[in-house]
Amino acid sequence: GDSVTQMEGPVTLSEEAFLTINCTYTATGYPSLFWYVQYPGEGLQLLLKATKADDKGSNKGFEATYRKETTSFHLEKGSVQVSDSAVYFCALRYSGGSNYKLTFGKGTLLTVNP
Amino acid sequence: DAMVIQNPRYQVTQFGKPVTLSCSQTLNHNVMYWYQQKSSQAPKLLFHYYDKDFNNEADTPDNFQSRRPNTSFCFLDIRSPGLGDAAMYLCATSRDLRPQHFGDGTRLSIL
Numbered sequence: 104g105d106s107v108t109q110m111e112g113p114v115t116l117s118e119e120a121f122l123t124i125n126c127t128y129t130a131t132g133y134p135s136l137f138w139y140v141q142y143p144g145e146g147l148q149l150l151l152k153a154t155k156a157d158d159k160g161s162n163k164g165f166e167a168t169y170r171k172e173t174t175s176f177h178l179e180k181g182s183v184q185v186s187d188s189a190v191y192f193c194a195l196r197y198s199g200g201s202n203y204k205l206t207f208g209k210g211t212l213l214t215v216n217p
Numbered sequence: 218d219a220m221v222i223q224n225p226r227y228q229v230t231q232f233g234k235p236v237t238l239s240c241s242q243t244l245n246h247n248v249m250y251w252y253q254q255k256s257s258q259a260p261k262l263l264f265h266y267y268d269k270d271f272n273n274e275a276d277t278p279d280n281f282q283s284r285r286p287n288t289s290f291c292f293l294d295i296r297s298p299g300l301g302d303a304a305m306y307l308c309a310t311s312r313d314l315r316p317q318h319f320g321d322g323t324r325l326s327i328l
Contacts, residue, residue, distance in 0.1 A: 146221070192259065210257075
């Protein structure tokens with residue numbers, strides 16, 4: 104079945120450090136890929152998405168590129184801030200048809216220290 | 218602001234005592250979802266409504282049911298909660314297959 108694998112956390116960085124959170128997926132066909140962020144005490148918020156191979160999603164300084172050849176969608180940010188501390192979830196969903204299900208990875212806790 | 222609202226934020230119930238969690242939305246989205254998120258795990262889809270059509274995931278226990286009386290509201294009913302049902306329950310909405318918008322969740326504890 105479909106699955107999403109994220110790098111194990113927690114990840115602890117100093118402010119202004121470079122961030123990479125790895126995400127790989129297993130799926131048949133061509134899913135859409137998402138990164139969601141969950142701040143403490145809140146629900147999930149969509150951070151960025153990509154719907155086809157080689158698409159780059161970006162938002163708030165975060166980027167991720169849909170790599171079909173490596174089945175990956177790694178999240179990157181050039182300079183993290185304390186306010187980026189949160190849990191980050193990678194997810195996939197099939198485009199089109201009537202498949203509404205999001206399949207999530209287990210999440211990666213990021214802590215950014217001043 | 219348009220949003221997805223879940224009540225209550227924290228719910229405590231007794232083993233075997235039925236409990237209902239609520240979700241409302243002001244986004245006028247036609248699809249509503251319920252996810253279960255256990256500690257340090259990925260959210261797992263329980264079921265979703267496309268308009269009034271109910272769609273259950275194959276591995277969702279029979280103990281879990283849902284009602285959607287109108288576009289704005291959706292309820293999650295747990296008929297006989299067990300200790301293993303303690304989790305965060307997340308409601309989400311979407312317009313068709315567009316990205317999902319999540320509420321802040323209800324954390325359910327079982328005594």
